[in-house]
Amino acid sequence: MQSRSWLMRPFGERSTLIFLAVLLAAMALVTLMHLAVPPGHSLHVSAYTVNLFGKYLSYALLAVAVDLVWGYLGILSLGHGAFFAMGGYAMGMYLMRQIGDRGVYGHPVLPDFMVFLNWDSLPWYWHGFDMAGFAFLMVLLAPGALALIFGFLAFRSRVTGVYLSIITQALTFALMLAFFRNEMGFGGNNGLTDFREILGFNLRSSETRLGLFLASGVALAVGYLLCRAIVTSKLGRVCVATRDAEARTRFLGYRVERFQLFVFVVSAMLAGLAGALYVPQVGIINPSEFSPLFSIEIVLWVALGGRATLYGAVIGAILVNYAKTVFTGVMPDAWLFALGGLFVLVTVFLPRGVAGLLSLRLRRRRDADASFSAKEASA
Amino acid sequence: MRYPPMPGPAAVGARAGSAAEDSEPMHAATRGSWLMVLVLALAFVLGLTLTAPVSAQEAEAADDTAAQALLEALDVSSFSAKGEAIEAIVRSDDPRARDWLQALLDGRLQRTDDGRFVVALDNSGRQWPVEDALTGEALGEMSRRDLERIGINNALRNQLRSAIAVVDLYAADVGLRRASAERLLGEVDGDLAGPLAKVIEEEPDARVQERLIQALAIYRLEQGEFAAIDDLRGSLHPRVRVAFNRVLNSDDPALVDGAREALNSIEQMLKVNRAVETLYFGLSLGSVLVLAAIGLAITFGVMGVINMAHGELIMLGAYTTWAMQQLLPGQPGLALILAIPAGFLVAALAGIAIERGVIQFLKGRPLETLLATFGISLILQQLVRTVISPLNRTVITPEWMSGSIAINDALSLTLNRMVVLGFALVVFAALVLIMRRTRLGLEVRAVTQNRAMARSMGIRATRVDILTFALGSGVAGLAGVALSQLTNVGPNLGQNYIIDSFMVVVFGGVGNLWGTLVAGLSLGVINQVLEPWAGAVMAKIIVLVFIILFIQKRPRGLFPQKGRAAEG
Numbered sequence: 001m002q003s004r005s006w007l008m009r010p011f012g013e014r015s016t017l018i019f020l021a022v023l024l025a026a027m028a029l030v031t032l033m034h035l036a037v038p039p040g041h042s043l044h045v046s047a048y049t050v051n052l053f054g055k056y057l058s059y060a061l062l063a064v065a066v067d068l069v070w071g072y073l074g075i076l077s078l079g080h081g082a083f084f085a086m087g088g089y090a091m092g093m094y095l096m097r098q099i100g101d102r103g104v105y106g107h108p109v110l111p112d113f114m115v116f117l118n119w120d121s122l123p124w125y126w127h128g129f130d131m132a133g134f135a136f137l138m139v140l141l142a143p144g145a146l147a148l149i150f151g152f153l154a155f156r157s158r159v160t161g162v163y164l165s166i167i168t169q170a171l172t173f174a175l176m177l178a179f180f181r182n183e184m185g186f187g188g189n190n191g192l193t194d195f196r197e198i199l200g201f202n203l204r205s206s207e208t209r210l211g212l213f214l215a216s217g218v219a220l221a222v223g224y225l226l227c228r229a230i231v232t233s234k235l236g237r238v239c240v241a242t243r244d245a246e247a248r249t250r251f252l253g254y255r256v257e258r259f260q261l262f263v264f265v266v267s268a269m270l271a272g273l274a275g276a277l278y279v280p281q282v283g284i285i286n287p288s289e290f291s292p293l294f295s296i297e298i299v300l301w302v303a304l305g306g307r308a309t310l311y312g313a314v315i316g317a318i319l320v321n322y323a324k325t326v327f328t329g330v331m332p333d334a335w336l337f338a339l340g341g342l343f344v345l346v347t348v349f350l351p352r353g354v355a356g357l358l359s360l361r362l363r364r365r366r367d368a369d370a371s372f373s374a375k376e377a378s379a
Numbered sequence: 380m381r382y383p384p385m386p387g388p389a390a391v392g393a394r395a396g397s398a399a400e401d402s403e404p405m406h407a408a409t410r411g412s413w414l415m416v417l418v419l420a421l422a423f424v425l426g427l428t429l430t431a432p433v434s435a436q437e438a439e440a441a442d443d444t445a446a447q448a449l450l451e452a453l454d455v456s457s458f459s460a461k462g463e464a465i466e467a468i469v470r471s472d473d474p475r476a477r478d479w480l481q482a483l484l485d486g487r488l489q490r491t492d493d494g495r496f497v498v499a500l501d502n503s504g505r506q507w508p509v510e511d512a513l514t515g516e517a518l519g520e521m522s523r524r525d526l527e528r529i530g531i532n533n534a535l536r537n538q539l540r541s542a543i544a545v546v547d548l549y550a551a552d553v554g555l556r557r558a559s560a561e562r563l564l565g566e567v568d569g570d571l572a573g574p575l576a577k578v579i580e581e582e583p584d585a586r587v588q589e590r591l592i593q594a595l596a597i598y599r600l601e602q603g604e605f606a607a608i609d610d611l612r613g614s615l616h617p618r619v620r621v622a623f624n625r626v627l628n629s630d631d632p633a634l635v636d637g638a639r640e641a642l643n644s645i646e647q648m649l650k651v652n653r654a655v656e657t658l659y660f661g662l663s664l665g666s667v668l669v670l671a672a673i674g675l676a677i678t679f680g681v682m683g684v685i686n687m688a689h690g691e692l693i694m695l696g697a698y699t700t701w702a703m704q705q706l707l708p709g710q711p712g713l714a715l716i717l718a719i720p721a722g723f724l725v726a727a728l729a730g731i732a733i734e735r736g737v738i739q740f741l742k743g744r745p746l747e748t749l750l751a752t753f754g755i756s757l758i759l760q761q762l763v764r765t766v767i768s769p770l771n772r773t774v775i776t777p778e779w780m781s782g783s784i785a786i787n788d789a790l791s792l793t794l795n796r797m798v799v800l801g802f803a804l805v806v807f808a809a810l811v812l813i814m815r816r817t818r819l820g821l822e823v824r825a826v827t828q829n830r831a832m833a834r835s836m837g838i839r840a841t842r843v844d845i846l847t848f849a850l851g852s853g854v855a856g857l858a859g860v861a862l863s864q865l866t867n868v869g870p871n872l873g874q875n876y877i878i879d880s881f882m883v884v885v886f887g888g889v890g891n892l893w894g895t896l897v898a899g900l901s902l903g904v905i906n907q908v909l910e911p912w913a914g915a916v917m918a919k920i921i922v923l924v925f926i927i928l929f930i931q932k933r934p935r936g937l938f939p940q941k942g943r944a945a946e947g
Binding site: 156180342 | 685737740741745746747748749750751753754755756757758760761762764765878881882885916917919920923924926927928930931932934
């Protein structure tokens with residue numbers, strides 16, 4: 001097993017195989033129930049529901065990205081929503097350019113909001129987004145670049161723990177304020193919306209929705225495998241060592257900040273990818289995705305599912321968002337009570353999350369990564 | 380009435396000499412303005428409570444006889460006699476004088492068959508609504524045939540117009556005279572200039588006199604009189620600047636040069652004033668930040684507990700103020716003062732509940748504490764939304780906190796911000812004293828530095844935890860009471876301040892109250908300095924980015940803790 005390349009190693013793990021099997025089975029089941037079961041039947045999954053599941057899957061990918069840095073690196077990022085939103089905006093810009101002259105004002109190049117603001121040409125950073133390849137590249141590069149600069153500065157000067165959490169929160173807050181400004185050229189308050197098609201497929205058709213759902217599932221699987229590969233590699237072991245005793249790891253000769261920076265950038269890119277999958281499915285991206293509340297909510301998903309397990313993050317993201325859909329539909333006022341209560345209950349009574357409950361029964365089985373003590377990690 | 384002749388050039392020259400020292404009394408006046416405001420405020424309060432109704436009635440009766448005589452004098456055939464009667468009314472110091480003169484000018488001052496004087500409110504049509512000129516009592520409608528108009532000619536009309544402009548200048552109340560003088564700036568014309576010069580000499584109040592001299596000087600400047608420039612030098616009133624700018628197009632090169640030079644010096648002074656204003660607003664914003672952050676400096680800085688619900692404790696304080704005002708309707712000032720201890724108590728109790736209910740179980744796990752308290756903040760927000768209202772509540776600003784203090788024509792400082800600034804400093808001083816001079820402060824510092832050692836010395840660490848957290852939370856409540864005077868009180872109040880508060884604490888250096896004060900005030904000033912050329916939102920973004928970069932450079936803030944405690 002040790003001889004295998006680090007990329008293949010996750011396939012030797014039981015938890016990864018179970019996760020992949022469940023994910024693929026779920027995707028196949030939803031597809032089958034959407035296509036094969038006729039509408040009206042009680043087992044039919046509507047296009048709306050497929051869309052909803054697609055959204056959950058992109059959230060799950062985001063949660064995996066956060067779990068990678070929080071669970072294995074001990075960095076509580078309260079600004080991952082920023083990377084998610086940047087990926088989303090990159091995708092949104094591509095989708096805006098795809099509208100072409102079918103906008104309300106019928107301008108061949110400029111998106112509606114720019115015509116509305118009386119701009120006469122595209123800002124320089126909007127160029128190139130009419131090409132899908134460039135746009136998809138930017139989905140990864142834009143959040144990656146931000147994470148690189150921010151992480152380089154922060155890790156080099158050894159900003160850690162609570163301080164890092166607070167400045168990541170300030171980062172996403174500053175970006176939110178910036179994106180609210182019309183002068184930024186990202187649609188201000190309203191953000192980017194009114195999308196029509198992606199890669200030539202109509203966004204409103206149920207086939208495209210199913211396609212996006214499957215794409216989100218595949219992205220989640222790939223992202224999960226990548227993270228799993230990282231955490232099971234030697235690099236991952238250094239990360240865990242950093243998490244548990246940063247100073248000690250440094251004294252052993254590891255350049256801790258480089259490991260932190262690499263993992264942080266990978267995580268930001270995954271978050272960006274999640275954002276890019278999220279935007280075409282909900283049809284809008286606006287500055288509220290940058291809000292500190294959203295970023296903290298992501299952390300809750302991870303905390304609820306179980307930190308430092310990766311599959312826990314997926315479970316948490318889907319559980320919380322499913323609850324949100326149900327609550328906001330049935331009794332909207334109660335949702336914030338429930339969310340706030342979850343924060344308190346999970347941190348006080350369920351420090352290892354749902355995954356902790358699951359693994360309680362499998363305790364005897366070895367799992368080096370799960371032998372995680374909250375007390376040490378946060379020191 | 381005959382106005383004295385226009386002052387000749389010689390007289391003007393003489394005035395110009397005396398006006399050269401004008402800047403001196405003006406400064407004295409600005410210094411006096413503080414006292415003046417205080418005295419006025421006192422007089423207002425006393426006036427409300429001490430007005431004696433009996434003497435007021437007697438005075439009224441005496442007044443009416445005199446007033447009747449004044450109007451009686453108008454009802455003569457000779458126009459020159461009417462002129463003198465108008466003059467008498469102007470000098471009579473009767474509060475109704477202005478209305479009478481206006482009515483006379485409009486031809487609405489009428490006399491009934493039985494000799495009563497009435498003012499027609501509307502003299503179009505046949506039936507006029509009228510009211511008694513003396514008592515102001517509405518007399519219903521009267522036919523125009525039953526009324527006799529007090530007639531005037533063109534000369535009287537001009538006299539009336541000037542008289543109406545200056546009538547308040549003869550009032551006994553200095554406030555009325557001041558307001559009237561303010562109105563005259565830039566409104567003086569040839570007819571007024573003569574009488575104005577006389578009024579100026581008789582005016583006892585230095586400030587009114589100075590205003591009138593300026594008003595007259597604007598007219599003289601427009602007439603091309605060079606000496607007038609000296610009278611206007613140093614005035615920051617916009618009207619004066621308008622007058623100077625108009626003169627810049629004049630043909631007289633000496634006058635243009637003089638005006639330009641005076642304008643430049645005015646611009647210089649305006650710049651200084653603007654800087655002072657920016658500083659004031661900056662300090663005001665800074666004091667808000669300090670108030671919001673100082674409680675956090677205790678719970679986060681001293682205890683190391685990250686309380687994301689701190690903003691909601693501020694909100695509770697603000698809502699306490701609102702609730703007190705609901706309980707004591709009509710007495711917003713008293714309610715506000717009572718809200719100070721009440722806000723402290725409410726927030727402190729909430730803080731104790733949070734500490735006992737959640738935080739004590741998460742000791743030594745700062746990131747989990749952050750998440751749990753964030754959950755609490757969500758619950759508190761939603762609680763307020765559900766129980767009270769999702770909409771903003773109005774908190775009344777009491778009389779003694781509203782308005783502003785005019786330092787000069789270009790600069791006035793709002794009173795409520797000044798009170799909040801003072802309040803912030805008092806709270807800060809009190810906290811420093813508690814931490815430095817009391818037993819509690821000593822114990823808190825001991826527990827912070829070495830918990831185990833402190834406990835073995837007999838300090839009950841748990842009790843210290845509770846009290847410290849209650850203190851920090853209570854101060855958040857105080858911040859809420861103060862904030863209720865400056866911003867909207869709504870469920871999102873706390874959210875708007877939590878990030879800023881953390882920034883201030885981290886920027887100043889965790890565990891350092893002085894650092895929080897310096898950081899809060901300087902961030903406030905930086906924000907206000909940036910605002911004019913970057914815009915409000917951009918200024919905020921720049922400040923945030925600045926702090927993010929600053930923390931990279933000095934991860935422990937402006938004033939880092941030194942010694943063993945720093946490694947905790």
